[in-house]
Amino acid sequence: MAFRFGLLHNPKTPILAVAVHRTSSTRPSFWVPAGACACGGFAKAQAKFNGSRFATARRRLVIGVGGASFLSLFVGMAGEFGGKRFVASARQKGAVEEVLKNVDWPEQFPFKEEDFQRFDESSDSVFYDAPRFVTHIDDPAIAALTKYYSEVLPPSNTPGVSILDMCSSWVSHYPKGYKQDRIVGMGMNEEELKRNPILTEYIVQDLNVEPKLPFDDNSFDVITNVVSVDYLTKPLDVFKEMSRILKPGGLAIMSFSNRCFFTKAISIWTSTGDADHVMIVGSYFHYAGGFEPPQAVDISPNPGRSDPMYIVFSRKASIEA
Numbered sequence: 001m002a003f004r005f006g007l008l009h010n011p012k013t014p015i016l017a018v019a020v021h022r023t024s025s026t027r028p029s030f031w032v033p034a035g036a037c038a039c040g041g042f043a044k045a046q047a048k049f050n051g052s053r054f055a056t057a058r059r060r061l062v063i064g065v066g067g068a069s070f071l072s073l074f075v076g077m078a079g080e081f082g083g084k085r086f087v088a089s090a091r092q093k094g095a096v097e098e099v100l101k102n103v104d105w106p107e108q109f110p111f112k113e114e115d116f117q118r119f120d121e122s123s124d125s126v127f128y129d130a131p132r133f134v135t136h137i138d139d140p141a142i143a144a145l146t147k148y149y150s151e152v153l154p155p156s157n158t159p160g161v162s163i164l165d166m167c168s169s170w171v172s173h174y175p176k177g178y179k180q181d182r183i184v185g186m187g188m189n190e191e192e193l194k195r196n197p198i199l200t201e202y203i204v205q206d207l208n209v210e211p212k213l214p215f216d217d218n219s220f221d222v223i224t225n226v227v228s229v230d231y232l233t234k235p236l237d238v239f240k241e242m243s244r245i246l247k248p249g250g251l252a253i254m255s256f257s258n259r260c261f262f263t264k265a266i267s268i269w270t271s272t273g274d275a276d277h278v279m280i281v282g283s284y285f286h287y288a289g290g291f292e293p294p295q296a297v298d299i300s301p302n303p304g305r306s307d308p309m310y311i312v313f314s315r316k317a318s319i320e321a
Contacts, residue, residue, distance in 0.1 A: 096298045096310055099275050100282045109236065109287045111268060116233045119270075120263035124188060124206050124231075127264060131191040135171065136227050137257045141307040142173055144299045145226065145255055148311060150175045152251065154221060162220045164213075164245070167228030168202070170195040184220075186213075211237035215245045223252045229281055230260050230269040239288035246316040252291070253313045254281050274308060281312040292317055 120127070135142060153174065154161045161180045165172045168185035170192040178198060185193050185202040193202035203214065211234045223242050232238055242252050258274055268280060278296045285294040297311040 096275055096278050097296050099278045100294050100296045100312070103279075103282070103286075103293075105283070105286050110283070115268040116235075116266045118233070118264055118266055124208055124264065127261075129189070131170070131189050136259055137309065138307045140301040141257060141309040144301040144309050145173050146175055148255075148297070148299050149173065149178075149224075149253075152253070152313075153178070154180070156180070161222075163222045163224065164215070164220045165199070166223055166225045166242075167207070167231070168193060168196060168199070172196060172198050172224070173226060174198050184215075207238055208233045211241060213238075213241040213245055217244055218247045219245045221247055221250050223250070225252075225254050227256050227259065229254045229256055229284075230265045230277070233266060235284045236288055239284045240290070243288055243290035243316055248316055248318045250316045251313060252285070252315070253311060255309065255311050256281070257307045257309055259307060274310065278310060278312055285312070285314040290317055291315065 137145075153163070156175070156178050158180065162182040163180055163184070165183065165185045168187040169189065172183075172185070174183075181200070183198055183200050185196055185199040186205055186207075187193050187202065188204065188206060190202075190204050193199065193204065196202070205214070208231070223246060229235070246252060256277060258277075260269070262270060269277060272280070282294040282296065285291045291314040294312055294314040297313070298308075299311060300306075300308040
C-alpha cells in the first residue's frame with residue numbers, strides 16, 4: 001500500500017514548544033531543537049522577526065502548540081490526497097524509516113517560496129565569519145554517524161574514489177584515519193576547513209548565494225552533508241547539482257538531528273518535526289530528478305536520552321533518463 005503525501009506529526013511532541021535540553025561545553029548556546037520556536041533567547045529573535053519587513057510581506061507559517069504538521073497544508077496546493085494519513089513518532093526507533101516507503105508524491109514540488117525564508121535573512125557569510133570549533137550533535141550521535149559511515153563509505157584508500165563533504169567544517173565525522181585520494185570539503189569558514197585533517201582540498205562557497213557546484217559532471221563517488229541540509233534556501237538547485245556531479249550509482253548521504261541554528265534554518269524545518277524532516281529531505285531527492293527513490297535510516301543511539309540522528313540517502317540513477 002502506498003502512503004499518500006499526507007500528515008506527518010508526532011502527537012506526543014508539540015511542534016511549537018519551549019525547549020529544555022542538556023547543555024554542553026562543545027555546543028553553542030543558541031543551538032536548539034528544530035521545532036522549538038519559543039525557547040530562551042529566541043523570544044527576542046522572534047519578536048524582531050515579527051517587527052521586520054516580513055510582517056507586511058508573505059509571512060512564514062508558525063504552527064501553534066498541538067497544530068498539524070506542514071504536510072497537511074499541501075491539500076489544495078498539490079491536489080487532494082485522501083487515503084490514510086501516516087503518523088510517525090520519531091522517538092519510536094524505526095518509525096522514521098517507514099516515512100519514505102512507497103510515497104505517492106504530488107506531481108509538483110509542494111513547497112512555496114516562503115517555506116525557505118528564515119528569521120535571519122542577513123548574509124550567511126557574516127554569520128559564519130567567526131570560526132566555531134564546536135560539535136553540533138552530542139557524542140553518542142557522533143559515534144552513531146561515524147559507525148554508519150564505516151559501513152557505507154568505500155573502504156579507505158580505494159583507488160580513484162572521490163568524496164565531497166558538503167557544508168563541511170573542522171570535522172567530518174568520518175572513521176578515524178579514513179583516507180581517499182580526493183576528499184573535498186565545501187563550507188563557509190576557511191579557518192574551520194583548514195583544521196579538518198581528513199580533507200585533501202577545500203572550497204569556501206555559500207550555497208544559498210551560488211548553488212552551482214564548481215565540479216565536472218560525474219566527478220564524485222559520494223557526497224555527505226552533516227546537520228546542514230536544513231539551512232539550504234535553494235535545495236532543489238543544490239540537489240540537481242549533486243545529481244550532476246555524482247558518478248552514476250554514486251551515493252548522497254544527508255544526515256541530520258533536531259538541532260539547528262534556529263534563526264538560520266528554513267521556515268519549513270523549524271515549524272515541523274523529525275518525521276517531517278525526513279519527508280522534506282526525501283522530497284529534495286525526488287523532485288531534483290536523477291536519483292533513485294530516497295530511503296531513510298534511524299541511527300539514533302539512545303532514543304529519548306541523546307540527540308536523535310537520521311539519514312536520508314539516495315544513489316544517482318545508473319542509467320540517466
